[in-house]
Amino acid sequence: xxxxxxxxxxxxxxxxxxxxxxxxxxxxxxxxxxxxxxxxxxxxxxxxxxxxxxxxxxxxxxxxxxxxxxxxxxxxxxxxxxxxxxxxxxxxxxxxxxxxxxxxxxxxxxxxxxxxxxxxx
Amino acid sequence: xxxxxxxxxxxxxxxxxxxxxxxxxxxxxxxxxxxxxxxxxxxxxxxxxxxxxxxxxxxxxxxxxxxxxxxxxxxxxxxxxxxxxxxxxxxxxxxxxxxxxxxxxxxxxxxxxxxxxxxxx
Numbered sequence: 306x307x308x309x310x311x312x313x314x315x316x317x318x319x320x321x322x323x324x325x326x327x328x329x330x331x332x333x334x335x336x337x338x339x340x341x342x343x344x345x346x347x348x349x350x351x352x353x354x355x356x357x358x359x360x361x362x363x364x365x366x367x368x369x370x371x372x373x374x375x376x377x378x379x380x381x382x383x384x385x386x387x388x389x390x391x392x393x394x395x396x397x398x399x400x401x402x403x404x405x406x407x408x409x410x411x412x413x414x415x416x417x418x419x420x421x422x423x424x425x426x
Numbered sequence: 427x428x429x430x431x432x433x434x435x436x437x438x439x440x441x442x443x444x445x446x447x448x449x450x451x452x453x454x455x456x457x458x459x460x461x462x463x464x465x466x467x468x469x470x471x472x473x474x475x476x477x478x479x480x481x482x483x484x485x486x487x488x489x490x491x492x493x494x495x496x497x498x499x500x501x502x503x504x505x506x507x508x509x510x511x512x513x514x515x516x517x518x519x520x521x522x523x524x525x526x527x528x529x530x531x532x533x534x535x536x537x538x539x540x541x542x543x544x545x546x547x
Contacts, residue, residue: 309544311540313498313499314498316499316501316502317501317502318499318500318501318502318505320500321499321500321501322499324499324500324531325499328536328537328540331537332537332538332540332541332544333541334537335537335538335541335542336541336542336545338545339544339545340544371544373540373543373544375498375540376498377434377435377496377497377498377530378434378437378439378442378443378445378446379439379441379442379445380437380438380439380442381437381438381439384439406543406544406546407543409498409536409539409540409543410445411543412539412542412543414535414539415449415530416449416452416453416455416456417453417456418530418533418535419432419449419453419494419496419530420453420454420456420457421456421457421533422494422527422528422530422532422533423430423453423460423461423492423494423527424457424459424460425527
């Protein structure tokens with residue numbers, strides 16, 4: 306079983322966290338070839354945290370977890386916090402293979418989508 | 427003259443702010459029909475701030491400024507901070523027409539782009 310963790314920053318505002326949960330539910334519609342489930346996880350202000358979500362993956366019987374950082378820029382969260390949380394959690398589950406993908410903000414499509422948003426398309 | 431302000435959160439990490447600057451430079455390639463310039467602005471940790479950027483727009487002779495929030499979720503920055511900063515700045519420039527667009531994270535394309543990122547496409 307392969308699980309995709311959609312890792313967002315998390316907000317004090319519950320609606321923002323629900324947006325991430327809703328996104329995680331939509332993702333498999335586009336391609337379900339590589340993941341059995343998509344689970345949201347949060348760095349701050351919401352649960353599950355990354356360690357909690359990785360524990361859940363283990364309990365669900367996952368062999369492989371892919372961590373996808375839903376962040377716009379490669380700040381400290383991408384360069385330090387997420388790898389640290391993943392490393393800490395993975396020590397508890399040495400048989401779970403965990404990889405971290407590129408962060409969302411690295412996608413080339415963003416400039417065009419921003420312009421479309423600006424012109425109301 | 428119409429100026430588009432690409433408003434990002436801003437980071438302590440200079441590279442993150444440079445990513446936003448680089449994005450702002452790419453955007454006009456996709457559609458230059460509605461804006462003469464795209465300028466980055468930051469809520470925290472980097473300059474120009476929103477009021478500084480709006481002042482720059484006025485000095486450049488802009489008649490209209492469109493504020494595009496480059497944020498993933500509708501948290502306090504979208505619901506309170508950006509509108510407050512824009513309102514404060516606009517009091518100083520009553521002849522400048524300023525509007526705020528939807529935030530980037532509201533785009534329907536995101537779930538698919540996230541899945542593409544997850545599967546390495």
